[in-house]
Amino acid sequence: xRYLTFALAKGRLAKKTLALFEQMGIACEEAKDPNTRKLIxxxxxxxxxxxxxxxxxxxxxxxxxxxxxxxxGKDTIMEEGxxxxxxxxxxxxxxxMCVCGPESARELLSKNEIIRVASKYPNIAKNYFNEKKNQTxxxxxxxxxxxxxxxxxxxxVIVDIVExxxxxxxxxxxxxxxxxxxxxxxxxxxxxLKMEHERIRKILNQLNEIINQE
Ligand code: PRP
Numbered sequence: 001x002r003y004l005t006f007a008l009a010k011g012r013l014a015k016k017t018l019a020l021f022e023q024m025g026i027a028c029e030e031a032k033d034p035n036t037r038k039l040i041x042x043x044x045x046x047x048x049x050x051x052x053x054x055x056x057x058x059x060x061x062x063x064x065x066x067x068x069x070x071x072x073g074k075d076t077i078m079e080e081g082x083x084x085x086x087x088x089x090x091x092x093x094x095x096x097m098c099v100c101g102p103e104s105a106r107e108l109l110s111k112n113e114i115i116r117v118a119s120k121y122p123n124i125a126k127n128y129f130n131e132k133k134n135q136t137x138x139x140x141x142x143x144x145x146x147x148x149x150x151x152x153x154x155x156x157v158i159v160d161i162v163e164x165x166x167x168x169x170x171x172x173x174x175x176x177x178x179x180x181x182x183x184x185x186x187x188x189x190x191x192x193l194k195m196e197h198e199r200i201r202k203i204l205n206q207l208n209e210i211i212n213q214e
Pocket of ligand 1: 143144145146147160161162163164165166167168
């Protein structure tokens with residue numbers, strides 16, 4: 001039997017996903033070592049392999065079939081726009097994609113002015129303003145600490161993830177518009193879903209049962 005390969009977004013999502021698999025009786029002892037630098041973990045009994053990658057690369061591995069299945073945030077799925085099937089909402093890692101800024105930026109949004117939008121998610125930002133709001137904006141791509149942008153006058157607003165809201169509060173910013181809710185999702189390669197349908201369906205059913213118990 002070939003290995004069924006899972007790509008996990010490293011960090012909290014991967015930890016939580018590996019814990020769920022352990023509850024299903026699919027454990028990887030090596031993955032529990034907090035000091036490990038290994039990127040691939042195998043469960044020989046179930047012929048399952050997990051690898052940890054940067055979140056934004058998970059949809060790439062899945063689209064090309066290097067991984068059959070991926071676990072990654074909805075934000076990354078939307079931003080990357082890859083060809084894959086999103087088959088399940090795992091219900092954890094919940095947060096919201098929002099337009100944020102100082103309260104004073106609210107009227108710029110309503111007046112349809114040309115504004116600058118800083119984001120780690122240029123495609124989501126562009127799509128939201130162009131398609132949903134019909135507002136022409138200049139998108140400025142950043143790689144982190146996006147809340148800085150309106151404070152130092154790089155942009156009028158940002159498009160970013162809000163979880164607890166404390167980063168915004170501590171920097172004098174607020175949610176101006178909500179774009180969409182986010183959470184961890186399971187994505188599947190389009191060929192794998194056909195070729196490995198039974199194995200994948202069984203695992204998804206088990207995952208579903210555990211999540212509903214929690
Ligand atoms: C994320 C996000 C916000 C923050 C939101 O950043 O981009 O900055 O978390 O969380 P909160 O609402 O609970 O404060 P992350 O920690 O991933 O760091 P980064 O901005 O450097 O990417």
